[in-house]
Amino acid sequence: GSVPEGWGNSGCPPQQTYAHPLSPVVPQVLEATAALYNQDLSQLELLLGGLLESHGDPGPLFSAIVLDQFVRLRDGDRYWFENTRNGLFSKKEIEDIRNTTLRDVLVAVINIDPSALQPNVFVWHKGAPCPQPKQLTTDGLPQCAPLTVLDFFEGSSPGFAITIIALCCLPLVSLLLSGVVAYFRGREHKKLQKKLKESVKKEAAKDGVPAMEWPGPKERSSPIIIQLLSDRCLQVLNRHLTVLRVVQLQPLQQVNLILSNNRGCRTLLLKIPKEYDLVLLFSSEEERGAFVQQLWDFCVRWALGLHVAEMSEKELFRKAVTKQQRERILEIFFRHLFAQVLDINQADAGTLPLDSSQKVREALTCELSRAEFAESLGLKPQDMFVESMFSLADKDGNGYLSFREFLDILVVFMKGSPEDKSRLMFTMYDLDENGFLSKDEFFTMMRSFIEISNNCLSKAQLAEVVESMFRESGFQDKEELTWEDFHFMLRDHDSELRFTQLCVKGGGGGGNGECVRNGWRQGGGACPQNESSWWAGPRSYSFLSPWYLV
Incomplete structure (x- = not known):
């Protein structure tokens, strides 16, 4: 509102010009304000007018407004003792409360002699009881003691020198003591380890x-x-x-x-x-x-x-x-296995001078254990990839792989279409056999590949990789993948996965991995010119992993 409205509402006498209420203001400010409002006092805002008439303390307008607010708060407080509408006190009680002073309260509370307090305890007059303390002066105070200078270094130089040397040597002494303690603790630890090993050996021997x-x-x-x-x-x-x-x-x-x-x-x-x-x-x-x-x-x-x-x-x-004889049997097993997969005839494969038809029959009827299967892949029996592939290939569930069971898996890897390979991988890691690949099963598959590739990723990092693969393939909202989704994801990530390889070693032989005809050629590698040389001696036959689906 404006200043005249404020004057009217607060009960202040109205004014018609800028002269009276604003006279304490600097004349230049007053003139500029009047010109701004065209000499019309009715257009002056309430806040600006109140500020112009206030100097140190609130002016008449602000004082009236503040008083009005406090009166309203008082009258609106139903617990205020003067509010007769609440019915708490009678008029006589209200009058008694008004006439009660702090002196009356002190006399009633602390049981003091009324004559010991003046009527207005906030003001002391001459002759009133309870005399006031005197003004503090230097009269009667004892003389100050003379200033004493204490030099702690005087006469104590040797002691301080010894202290400084000791402090400098303390880290070296502490390091020496810690080294001694560590030596003895290490020796005790070795003794405990030795005892533990001996106890384990005794327990194992027991x-x-x-x-x-x-x-x-x-x-x-x-x-x-x-x-x-x-x-x-x-x-x-x-x-x-x-x-x-x-x-x-x-x-x-x-x-x-x-x-x-x-x-x-x-x-x-x-x-x-x-x-x-x-x-x-x-x-x-x-x-x-x-x-x-x-x-x-x-x-x-x-x-x-x-x-x-x-x-x-x-x-x-x-x-x-013996183990050597078993390795020779497995060598024949793998040679005939790859000969069937790659359609290599006798002229290409060469002859096996030590192999008789009886040995061949014995090799073809032998079955691989899980450990031998893992060794043929150059992996460990406890690797997740070995467990998944072995369980898939072991169709009769007897814990061993026959020639036919191994051949069926190898044919898919070597000659199968991309769809055949991805479906095989899908089936390998569909652990609950519900026809879907959950995120946990996909995580297990990725962890098995990380395991056989000798990479090191934490569970959190691998989970982030899995989420990224789902997100990049547009499957971030899916908790399970169908085979079609899985095959699409492999195609999307072919560039990252094409170099993962699986190596099948023949008959426990060592040496470098050698390529099999058509196996490397399909993957962009090169085979030796003399293709029949792949039969000579123990071999390692490499072919691309099921991730390579192009």
């Missing part, structure tokens, strides 16, 4: 049977520990307690045991179907007998048949299928 394993002719025997585990497993450990071999016995399986009957009767041959045999040499016939008894109890417990035979030690060694 649960297992020590023996020597005969690997084959012209090879030295090595000390091992045989453990019979509760899940129908026979576990072979070396002297460092590293697992060398795990033999999983199937229910109702026949265990064939051959004992030597000469040369101290210390040798034992454990025939293991579909794997190489285990030949054990004991220190005495009694130790061998104790192991045979444990094996007998183990077979009875798990309903396994045990057939025991005896023969001479020389005949026993001749009858044993």
Whole structure:
């Protein structure tokens, strides 16, 4: 509102010109303000007019407005003692409250003599009780003590020098002491580790049977520990307690045991179907007998048949299928496997001078264990990729891969269409077999590829990669993928995945990986000019992984 309206509402006397209410203002400001409003006081805003008439304290207009607000607050407070409409106090009580002073309150509360307080406790007059304190002066104060200068270094130079030297040497002494403590703690830690290893060895020796394993002719025997585990497993450990071999016995399986009957009767041959045999040499016939008894109890417990035979030690060694013999069988297995996959005829493949038709039949009827399958891929048996592929290829579920089962998988990888390969991968990682690939299953697949490629990604980083792949393929809102979605995603990420390779090694042979005719050529590589040379010696046959779908 304007200044005249404010004057009217607050009860201030109205004015007609700028002269009276604004006279304390600097004349130049007053003239400029009047000119701004065309000398019309009715157009002057209330706030500006109130500020112009206020100097130090609020002017008449602001004072009237503030008073009006406090009166309204008081009258609107239903608990205010003067508000008669609340019915709290009568008029006489209100009058008594008005006449009550702070002096009355103090006398009533602290039980003081009324004559000891003046009527208005806020103002002291001469002659009133409760005399006031005197003004403080320097009269009567004691004289100040003279200034004393204390020099702490005077006469203490040697002590301070020793202190500084000690402080400088403290870090070196602390480092020396920490080194000594660390040395003794390290020695104690080594002792504890040694005791722990000894206890573990004792525990392993307690649960297992020590023996020597005969690997084959012209090879030295090595000390091992045989453990019979509760899940129908026979576990072979070396002297460092590293697992060398795990033999999983199937229910109702026949265990064939051959004992030597000469040369101290210390040798034992454990025939293991579909794997190489285990030949054990004991220190005495009694130790061998104790192991045979444990094996007998183990077979009875798990309903396994045990057939025991005896023969001479020389005949026993001749009858044993050693690891070397098993590798030669697998070499024939892989050669004929790839010959069938790549349609290589005898002229291209060359001859196998040591192979007879009986050996070929034996090789083609042999079956790969999970460990041999993993070794043929250059991977570890516990790798997720090995477990997924082995479970998919093992159609009869007997825990071994036959020639036909391996051939079916290899044909898809080597000659299958992109759709065949992606469908195979989809089936491999569809763990719940519901026809969809969830994000968790896709995460498991990616983790298995990271594992076999020797890369290092944390779970959080891999989860971010998976989310990125889903997002880039437009599947960010999907929790499960169909095969069509999965195949589309592989095509989108072909450039990142084309270099992932899978290597199949023949017969446990080492050496560098060599290409198979048509295998590398389809992937843009080069085969040697003499293609028949791929048969010579132990080989590693490389072909592109199922990620390479173009």
